[in-house]
Amino acid sequence: MRTLNIRHPAMRCVAEALLDLFPSGADISEIGTDAKPCLFVSWRTSGTAGQPGNIAWGVHYRFEADALSLFDLASEPAQQRFCEHVRDMSRHLKFDYADRDAVSLKIVDVPAEMVRDCMNTA
Numbered sequence: 812m813r814t815l816n817i818r819h820p821a822m823r824c825v826a827e828a829l830l831d832l833f834p835s836g837a838d839i840s841e842i843g844t845d846a847k848p849c850l851f852v853s854w855r856t857s858g859t860a861g862q863p864g865n866i867a868w869g870v871h872y873r874f875e876a877d878a879l880s881l882f883d884l885a886s887e888p889a890q891q892r893f894c895e896h897v898r899d900m901s902r903h904l905k906f907d908y909a910d911r912d913a914v915s916l917k918i919v920d921v922p923a924e925m926v927r928d929c930m931n932t933a
Contacts, residue, residue: 815827816841817839817840817841817850818841819841819848820882820883821874821878821883821890821893822841822848822850822879824882824893824894825850825872825893825894825897825898826839826850828895828897828898829897829898832901832902833852833854836854837852838851838854839851839852840853846876848876849873849874850871850872851869851870851872852869852872853868853869854867854868854869855868856908866915867915868906868915869915869916870904870916870917870918871916872897873918873921874921875920875921875922877926878921878923880923881926881927884930885926885929885930889926889930889932890929892932893925896925897919900919901919
């Protein structure tokens, strides 16, 4: 398994839940500030320069700061539900490597309300 240099437990949980959704060479990093914490997954596809498919790709997960605080208070089952919710959101991302005009950066907002919902689910 890849080494994850991620200090916050919520982002580590999410990162571990996402590992198999992205190429094995993808880099997963914690970025941003404490007020605006983020998780960034990035990778590059191979190919001939200037041709479709040779591009850097990334997914920027933006967490509301309250989401991380709430995660710390949640039970382990609620934490796992939260990570699965973020994983489900990520499954729907489409990366069209053959499209020269493809959007190579996706942004996923992770609201605090998602953690609250996971905590309230029995």
